[in-house]
Amino acid sequence: MTPHQDSRTGWTRLEETLVRTRPGDAVALETLVAETGLSPDAIATVMDELMRAELFDQQEGNVFVRRSLWEHGPERQRSE
Numbered sequence: 590m591t592p593h594q595d596s597r598t599g600w601t602r603l604e605e606t607l608v609r610t611r612p613g614d615a616v617a618l619e620t621l622v623a624e625t626g627l628s629p630d631a632i633a634t635v636m637d638e639l640m641r642a643e644l645f646d647q648q649e650g651n652v653f654v655r656r657s658l659w660e661h662g663p664e665r666q667r668s669e
Contacts, residue, residue, distance in 0.1 A: 618651035
């Protein structure tokens with residue numbers, strides 16, 4: 590993180606990037622680190638939680654792909 594960039598800016602950038610992703614879009618951990626200035630550990634923690642919430646899947650390496658909320662159909666929504 591550069592001296593003029595505080596962590597709130599990084600978190601805001603991360604949020605904006607993740608909100609803009611669409612099903613099938615891929616994001617690399619290294620790209621998120623470069624764009625936000627946040628630590629790799631912080632971003633990995635966020636992505637782990639988003640995978641746990643079934644919003645992203647991890648591909649080879651540190652690449653994460655946005656999942657569709659409709660992948661499991663209406664059955665999933667009724668069970669939640």
